[in-house]
Amino acid sequence: MGKNQKAGLLDSTADQPKQTANVETLIDQKVEEAVAHAVFGSDLRRREFVRYVGAAGATAILNSIFPMGAAKALAQGKTGPIEKKELKVGFIPITCATPIIMAEPMGFYKKHGLDVQVHKASGWAMIRDLSINGETDATHMLTPMPLATSLGIGSQAVPYIMPAVENINGQAITLANKHKGIKEAKEMKGFKFCVPFDFSMHNFLLRYYLAEGGVDPDKDVQIRVVPPPEMVANLRAGNVDGYLAPDPFNQRAVFEGEGFIFMLSKDIWPGHPCCAFATRKDFAEKNPNTFQALFKAIVDATQYAHQASHRKEIAAAIAPRNFLNQPVEVLEQVLTGVYPDGLGNTKNVPDRIDFDPFPYHSMAIWILTQMKRWGYIKQDIDYKKIAQEVYLASGCREVMKSLGYKAPAQDSTKHQFTFGKNKSFDPNAPAEYIRSFAIRRA
Amino acid sequence: MDRITALSERKKALFSSLVLFALLLAVWQLATKTPIQGKTEGLPGPVAVAERAWEMIADPFYDRGPNDKGIGIQLGHSIGRLMIGYTAAALVAICLGVALGLSPSLYRALNPYIQILKPISPLAWMPLFLYTIKDSNRSAIMVIFMSSLWPILANTAFGVGSIKRDYLNVSALLQLSWFKRLWKVILPAAAPAIVAGLRISIGSAWVAIVAAEMLIGGTGIGYFVWNEWNNLQLTSVIFAILLTGFVGVVLDMGFSSLAKVLTYKE
Numbered sequence: 001m002g003k004n005q006k007a008g009l010l011d012s013t014a015d016q017p018k019q020t021a022n023v024e025t026l027i028d029q030k031v032e033e034a035v036a037h038a039v040f041g042s043d044l045r046r047r048e049f050v051r052y053v054g055a056a057g058a059t060a061i062l063n064s065i066f067p068m069g070a071a072k073a074l075a076q077g078k079t080g081p082i083e084k085k086e087l088k089v090g091f092i093p094i095t096c097a098t099p100i101i102m103a104e105p106m107g108f109y110k111k112h113g114l115d116v117q118v119h120k121a122s123g124w125a126m127i128r129d130l131s132i133n134g135e136t137d138a139t140h141m142l143t144p145m146p147l148a149t150s151l152g153i154g155s156q157a158v159p160y161i162m163p164a165v166e167n168i169n170g171q172a173i174t175l176a177n178k179h180k181g182i183k184e185a186k187e188m189k190g191f192k193f194c195v196p197f198d199f200s201m202h203n204f205l206l207r208y209y210l211a212e213g214g215v216d217p218d219k220d221v222q223i224r225v226v227p228p229p230e231m232v233a234n235l236r237a238g239n240v241d242g243y244l245a246p247d248p249f250n251q252r253a254v255f256e257g258e259g260f261i262f263m264l265s266k267d268i269w270p271g272h273p274c275c276a277f278a279t280r281k282d283f284a285e286k287n288p289n290t291f292q293a294l295f296k297a298i299v300d301a302t303q304y305a306h307q308a309s310h311r312k313e314i315a316a317a318i319a320p321r322n323f324l325n326q327p328v329e330v331l332e333q334v335l336t337g338v339y340p341d342g343l344g345n346t347k348n349v350p351d352r353i354d355f356d357p358f359p360y361h362s363m364a365i366w367i368l369t370q371m372k373r374w375g376y377i378k379q380d381i382d383y384k385k386i387a388q389e390v391y392l393a394s395g396c397r398e399v400m401k402s403l404g405y406k407a408p409a410q411d412s413t414k415h416q417f418t419f420g421k422n423k424s425f426d427p428n429a430p431a432e433y434i435r436s437f438a439i440r441r442a
Numbered sequence: 443m444d445r446i447t448a449l450s451e452r453k454k455a456l457f458s459s460l461v462l463f464a465l466l467l468a469v470w471q472l473a474t475k476t477p478i479q480g481k482t483e484g485l486p487g488p489v490a491v492a493e494r495a496w497e498m499i500a501d502p503f504y505d506r507g508p509n510d511k512g513i514g515i516q517l518g519h520s521i522g523r524l525m526i527g528y529t530a531a532a533l534v535a536i537c538l539g540v541a542l543g544l545s546p547s548l549y550r551a552l553n554p555y556i557q558i559l560k561p562i563s564p565l566a567w568m569p570l571f572l573y574t575i576k577d578s579n580r581s582a583i584m585v586i587f588m589s590s591l592w593p594i595l596a597n598t599a600f601g602v603g604s605i606k607r608d609y610l611n612v613s614a615l616l617q618l619s620w621f622k623r624l625w626k627v628i629l630p631a632a633a634p635a636i637v638a639g640l641r642i643s644i645g646s647a648w649v650a651i652v653a654a655e656m657l658i659g660g661t662g663i664g665y666f667v668w669n670e671w672n673n674l675q676l677t678s679v680i681f682a683i684l685l686t687g688f689v690g691v692v693l694d695m696g697f698s699s700l701a702k703v704l705t706y707k708e
Contacts, residue, residue: 093672120509122659122668126578133576156573229672256674322510325673 083287087116087294090127090136093324094228094246095334096167096275097140098314099301099355101324105317108301112293118323123227124197131280132158138279138294140166144199144367146278146390153376154199159281162359163295163392163399164302166275170334170353171202171265172250173209175242176235180260180343185213194226194234194243201265201274204370206244209268211439212420217374218441235259246274247334247353248326253342255330260342264352269417271356273363292399298357299399305355311335358396361387362412362427369430375441383430387412486677491684494677509669511661513682517689519661520651523579527586528647532640534587535594539636540628542595543602556595564589564650568657582654582662589650590643594636601635602628633704641697648690663689 036046050058087109091097101118103109109116119136121127128149131139146160175182182188188210195203207217217223226234228249234240236258243249244265253259265272277298284291304310315331318324324331333339337352364387371377393411400407415425422436434442467488474487502514542549564585571581605628613627629636655664663682670678 117508120659120669122657122665126657126659129572130578133572133578135578229668229674232674252674320506320510321669321673322507325510325669327673 080289082113082290082293084137084290085113085115087114087137087290088119088135089116089294090119090121090130090139092124092127092140092228093120093326094275095248095318095324095331095353096170096246098318098335098353099166099298099305099357100140100277101318102305102314103297103301105323106301106304106314108297108304109294111300112297114290114293114297116294116297120323124200128155131278132156134280134283137283137290138277141276141278142197142200142202143273143276143363144201144204144371145197146276147364147367147386148199148371148376150390151377151381151386153371160278160390161281161284161392162276162278162390163291164277164298164357164396165273165359165363166277166302166355166357168271168273168354168356169264169266169351170274171205171244171246173206173242173244173262173265174235174250174253174259174342175262176238176240176259177257177342179241179262182262185210185215188213188241189215189220191241192222192224192239194224194231194240194245196228196245197225198376199371201272201367202244202246204367204374205265205268205272207374208370208417208420209244209263211437214439216439232256232258248324248330251330251334251339252326254340255327261339264349266349266351267418269415270351271354271415273359276359295395295399296403299396299405300403302355302357303400303403303405308336308350357400358408359391359393360408360411360413361391361393362415362425364391365412365427365430366415366425369434372430372442373434373437373440383427486680490677491680494675495681495684498678498681508660513663513666513685516661516663516666517685520655520663521689523583523655523662524586524644524647524651527583527651528590528644530583531587531590531643531647532594535591535639535643536598536636539595539598539639540602540624540632542599543605543632544628546603549599549603556592560592560596562588564646565653565657568654578658578660582651582658585654586647586651590647593642593646594639597635597639597642598632601632601639604635605631630704634701637697637701637704641694641701644693644697645690648686648693652686 053061089100091100104116104118119130121130121136124142124145127136127139127141128145130136131141132149132155141160141162143162143165146162149155149158150160151157193206195206197203203223206223210217210221215221224240226240226243228245231240231243231245231249232253235243235253236256242259242262250259250261254261265274279291279294305314312332312335315328315335319326319328319331334353337347337349339347339349339352341347361384365383368377368381368383368386372381388411397407412427414427417423417425422433425433434440471487471489474485498513502512504512505515542552567588568581568585571584572578575581575584609627609631613623618626651662652664652667655662656668659665659668663686667679667682670682
C-alpha cells in the first residue's frame, strides 16, 4: 500500500481496524464496504479478486458497475461536484412556468451553482420533442405529460421524472363577450372550446366541469387544441366560444376587451396541479449532482413565488420579451389576484394562482384516472406504481426540508373538488372513481 | 424614337407605382385607428408600423438573451439556414436533374415518385424529420431542402432534356470526356432553365423557412413573428412580414441578374 493510497476496503491487507481521519472518510469507507460486500458476498472472494486485479483495478471495476460517487454523495447528504454547469431549460411563455422563468433573472439558478438559460418553445409538442432529443436538459411540462410520455401515449415512450409541480390553480374558463349571460355548463352545448394540449390539466378540468353539468365533452361540444397565444385571436375572430387556458391569456382576453373570465380553475378543484418541472430519467441518472442543484433551485424559486409580497417584483422580472413578453399590468393582475373580470367587477382572489412544488402521488393517480376515463389510456395500468416512478414526492420532501421549508408527511392525500357527485377523490380506489362517473369512455 | 418611348413608358410605370403606393398607405391609415396605450385596437396604421420599424432597425444586433435578439441577428439566422438547405438542394437537384435529362428511361422510372413527393407541403415533413433527425435546427434545414428540391430538379431535367441534339452529336464527334461534355456543353446549354429553377426555388424556400421557424422557435424571423404574435404586437408582426417580403425581393433580384448573365441569343 503506497503512502498516498487511502486504506480502502479493497486493500488486501485491510483486515486490521482502520484509523479514520474524519466522519466523511468513515462514511465513504462504509459505502465502499457495503458495495463490496454486496458484490462479493464474502471476504475471501473479495481478497482473491483484489489479488488478481490489484486494488486500483478493483476500485475502477466496481466504480464502473456502481455509481460510487453518487452513492457517497447521497450518503454524505451533500451534492458533489456539478457535472454540467451550463444548462438549457425549455419553457412555454405562460405564468404557470413562473418559478422556472424567474429563477434566471432573479438568480436562483446561480445561487445553486448553475448557469441556466431558459429557452422559449413554440408549443407543447415542440417542447416535448426538444426534451426528448436532448436539446433541452430539463423542461417545463404539463403535469400529465411526464406520465403520458413515460407510458408512450401520444409520443415515443421515454421515461420521465417530475420532481416538482410548478403552479397550483392559475387557469380559468374564459368565454367570448357574446356569452355574457351564460351561468352553467348545460348552456354550453354546441360550444367550441380550446385547450392548450390533449395531455393537460386544462383538458381534464374542462371535461370534468362539462361532464358534471351533464354535457358530454366528446359529443355535445368541440374541444380543439390551440396554442395559448392564438386563443385570444381566435376568440376575437369568433372561431371559438371559449377556452380553458393558462394565464396570462385569460386576463389578456379581458385586457383586449374580447372576453370575460367565467370561472377560475381553483373553483373547480382548489389546489389542483397545473404545470410541472420535468426531466428525462436518464439525465438525472447521468448527472445526479446537477439534477440535485436544479431541483433545489426550482423548489427555492417556487417557495419564493408562493409569498404574496413577492408577486409584483416577479411580474416585473418575467414580463420582458426574452421571457413572457406580456404587458406588466396583465401579469400583475394574474399574480396578485386583483383583477377585472371583464363583467365590470374587480375581483380580489389572492390564490388565483399559487406555487407549491410538492408532487403528490394522488395528483398523478387522478390524472391517470382521467386519461383512462376519456380513453387516452386503453390498457389496464398500475396507478400507484406509475405515480411513484414519475412523481418524486419523497425526493421533493428531502429538498424542501434541506432548504428549510415544511413538506407534507404523506405522499398521497385525498383531494376535494368543489362540485360533483364524488367531491372527494380517494387515490386508493381509482377504478371505482372512474366507474362513478356517468359520462365516460371507459 | 423607340428608345424615347421606351424610357417614357418606364417613367410612366414608375410614377403609377408610386401613386398606387401612396394611395394604399392613405387608405391603410384612414381605415385603422391609432393604438391607445399599447393596446391593440384593430389593425395598426402605417405610422405605428413605421415607428416600430424604426425602433427595430435602429438597434438591429442587440442580444438580451436566447429568446430576444435584434432583428439583424434573427434575419441572419434565417438566411443562414436558407443558404445551407438551399445549396444542398441545388447540388442534389442539379446532379439528379442532369442524369434524368440525359436518360429518358431513368426519367420515366423515377417520375412517379417525383410527382408524388412534389406536392407535399414541406412543413408536413417537419414532424417526421423531428422524429428521425432528433435535432430541431437540422429539421428546419431539411424542410428547406425538401421545398427547394423540386423546382430545381424539374427545371434542370427539362433544360437538359431539351438540349439540341446537334450539340450532343458534336460533342460525341469530338470525343469529349464525360466531364468536358458536362462542363462545356450540357450545363451551359441548360443554364437558362437551371437558373429559372433556382430562382423559383429560392422563393419557395424562403416561404418555407419562415413557417418552419414559427414551429421550431429559437431564432429566426419566423420565430420573431411568433414571439411578437404572443404579445399581440401587430406592429412588429406587420413589420416582420414586410421585411420578409423585402428580403424575398432581394434574393429574387440576385437570381434575375444571374439569369441575365447566363442567357444567350440562339
